[in-house]
Amino acid sequence: MLEAAIRVADRGGAEAITMRRVAQELGVEAMSLYHHVPNKDAILDGVVDVVFAAIELPDAGCGDWRDAIRARASSARSVLSRHSWALGLVDSRRTPGPATLRHHDAVLGVLRRAGFTLPMAAHAISLIDSYISGFVIQEVNLPVMTPDEVKEVAGGILENLPADELPYLTEMIVDHALRPGYDYTAEFGYGLDLILDALEARRK
Incomplete structure (x- = not known):
């Protein structure tokens, strides 16, 4: 049932999850x-828990806490990019499921064992998860994904761009976005490393 609800949400967003639509997805009557x-809330709680279960738990035995949190962040970004509708649900549920609780405990455990005070661990989780969520929102709403799309959109902007009036934007498009190998999604790792380095500096 929960997998059916996720398929419904993947097509139409979280608001599409209704008892009727989930039942239709399963080929049964809603009353069943x-x-x-x-109720519907139980389904929403359940799909959030399924999403959390799909996110890789940080490796408790990893030598460097940053490596463990980096791997977990990359997994979270991947899962949430596939189910971006879940972004509005993951922090809104009042009755988190076992996978959700296990996930949060594992992240806290990595940070606490690394020497983070409890307040600093809370700051770290808030900062990292806000970054992941914000990046996913931006990523899934980008009008370009492939190099060809970047070239088409950026080239179209450049055609009508007054280079003398907007020299820095022109430079960004010509010397960065249109260069071979440009991939916006690579920005995720760069920004995450900045956050992890800053947290390391304040770890104790």
Whole structure:
């Protein structure tokens, strides 16, 4: 049932998750779902837990806390990019499931064992998760994804851009965005490393 609800949300967003639509996805009557869940909220709680279960837990035995958190952040970005509708749900549920709780505990454990004070661990989680969520929102809404699309869109902007009036934007497009190998998604790792380095400096 939860996988069916996720398929519904992948097509139409979280607001598309209704008892009727989930039932249609399963090929059953909506009333039959109430034999398994009490209401729609239970389904929403469940799909959030499934999303968290798909995110890689940080490796507790990793020698460098930054490597563990970096791997977890990359996994979270990958999962949330596939299910971007979940961004509005993951922090809104009042009854988190076991996978969600296990995930948060594992992240906290990596930070606490690395020497972060409890307040600093809270700051770190808030900062890292806000960065992941913000990047995913920006990424899924970009009008370009492939190099050809970048070339087409950036080239179109450049055609109508008064280079003498907007020299820095022109420079960014010509000498950065249109250069071979440009990939906006690579910015994720760069920004994440800046955050992790800053947290390391304040770790103790």
